[in-house]
Amino acid sequence: MVVAASVRMMARSLVIAAVTVAVSCGNDASVPFITVGAGDSVESAVLAEIYAGALARTGARTAVQSGLGGRSNYLAALDADRVQLVGEHTGALLAYLDEHAAARLPQKVEAALSAALPEGLVVSDIADGADLRPRVLLTEQMSTVDSVRSIGDLIPRCGVLTVGVVSAPGPLPLPAGSDQVTGCAFASTVAFPDSAALRKALLDGQVQAGVLTGPPELTPGVTDGITVLTDDDYAVRAENVLPLFRKGLLDQQRIKKLNYVAGELRTDDLAVMIRRVRDEGAAPGEVARTWLDAHAL
Known part of the structure; x- marks a missing residue:
């Protein structure tokens, strides 16, 4: 009888201890x-x-x-x-x-x-x-003929170029004016509804440069026949x-x-x-x- 009572007491103690640990873990203030x-x-x-x-x-x-x-x-x-x-x-x-x-x-x-x-x-x-910087685009023909591979190469020509701009779908929004390239004041700007329309306008000569407000990986196909200019000097803000x-x-x-x-x-x-x-x-x-x-x- 004494042994049985001791076993029951030990079992109750273990249950109480287990409940205490569970409550403690569930209310652990150190876990944010x-x-x-x-x-x-x-x-x-x-x-x-x-x-x-x-x-x-x-x-x-x-x-x-x-x-x-x-x-x-x-x-x-x-x-x-x-x-x-x-x-x-x-x-x-x-x-x-x-x-x-x-x-x-x-x-x-x-x-x-x-x-x-x-x-x-x-x-x-x-x-x-x-x-996730905006990217500046030219046709491969214009890039090759005029030897323009970087935004730095393009800057002296910006004043006579019309640029097409399109927002890449999906990324975080950029503030107004963030599609502008430091040191590059384009002659005029045309907004396009999507990257396919911008690509067509570039290839057809309707615009001479393009700005895609995000990396081209977001819009597959946009760079077919198009050169993405390098920007090692960060004319476009990081x-x-x-x-x-x-x-x-x-x-x-x-x-x-x-x-x-x-x-x-x-x-x-x-x-x-x-x-x-x-x-x-x-x-x-x-x-x-x-x-x-x-x-x-």
Whole structure:
């Protein structure tokens, strides 16, 4: 009888201990709950899922709040702590915060952006390999005949050229005027509804140059018979991907995870993910999870 009573007492003690541990783990204040915000663009939704997925793999509890609208809306949500992290571009965010900023090179844009951030917001590493800058286009014939391979080569000729401009579908929005090339004042500008119309206008000679507000990987076929001018001097301001989040939100382990994401993310990877969501109807969470798995993140 004594032995049976002791066994029952031990069993009750184990149950109480187990319940205590479960409650403790469920209410662990050291595990943050992070809501990642996404605006209306496909890229914003994909980046939100990438960051939320990566942070979840560190043990954080995460959720994505999508459809927040344009840049002013999702940044307001971040400022109000309705979301705690969003994906952004260095150049576009800098221009939004400081319209007079002159920085163009990636490191200088990054430094200027850090200085311009409102109190309480910080960034981690930029994705050097994810370059979302607008691209300047010429026909292969014009590029060869006039020996124009870079934007620097084009700048002395800009004043006599008509440029066609088109927005690449899917990426984060660029501020007004961000399609302008530093030092290059075109004679006139014509807007086109899509990249196919711009390509046709270039090949037909209706315009002599083109500006695509995003990498050509987002619009396959746009560069057939077309030269994408190099821009090693960053006449077009740097537009690298990075996360923007509330100060004090993440510990070093989780910041390191975001930095690993930055080190792996490439322009072509991001373009493929955007096209899968935009053109094939794939779920942003699915494409993000596949990419994280492929890069062991």
